[in-house]
Amino acid sequence: xxxxxxxxxxxxxxxxxxxxxxxxxxxxxxxxxxxxxxxxxxxxxxxxxxxxxxxxxxxxxxxxxxxxxxxxxxxxxxxxxxxxxxxxxxxxxxxxxxxxxxxxxxxxxxxxxxxxxxxxxxxxxxxxxxxxxxxxx
Numbered sequence: 001x002x003x004x005x006x007x008x009x010x011x012x013x014x015x016x017x018x019x020x021x022x023x024x025x026x027x028x029x030x031x032x033x034x035x036x037x038x039x040x041x042x043x044x045x046x047x048x049x050x051x052x053x054x055x056x057x058x059x060x061x062x063x064x065x066x067x068x069x070x071x072x073x074x075x076x077x078x079x080x081x082x083x084x085x086x087x088x089x090x091x092x093x094x095x096x097x098x099x100x101x102x103x104x105x106x107x108x109x110x111x112x113x114x115x116x117x118x119x120x121x122x123x124x125x126x127x128x129x130x131x132x133x134x135x136x137x
Contacts, residue, residue: 001020003021005017015030015034043060065091069095099119101121
């Protein structure tokens with residue numbers, strides 16, 4: 001089974017992250033309309049040699065995903081997993097649940113149903129709007 005999510009920068013479609021469950025492998029395809037390296041997220045792209053021609057590999061995508069979620073050894077991780085309805089730590093599942101969002105930047109994962117102005121946590125906080133995520137864990 002293939003799972004695909006659009007990697008967004010604010011409301012701009014940067015590319016598609018795909019997970020092939022059968023192969024247990026991630027891939028990334030850059031949106032052909034992206035012409036500026038400012039839309040390329042750190043870790044997914046090598047910032048020592050930033051290029052639109054670079055093709056992120058499985059390891060790059062996996063490292064980016066792991067960077068977007070809490071570490072498995074974080075204090076209270078079992079409590080957080082329980083609140084998320086998860087029986088075990090899985091970075092991809094957690095990343096999908098939090099849409100890969102961070103308070104540090106504007107990249108996020110869109111499953112196709114979301115709008116930046118209605119769901120991105122950093123945007124909502126900066127604009128003083130309330131989130132629909134409920135109270136913090």
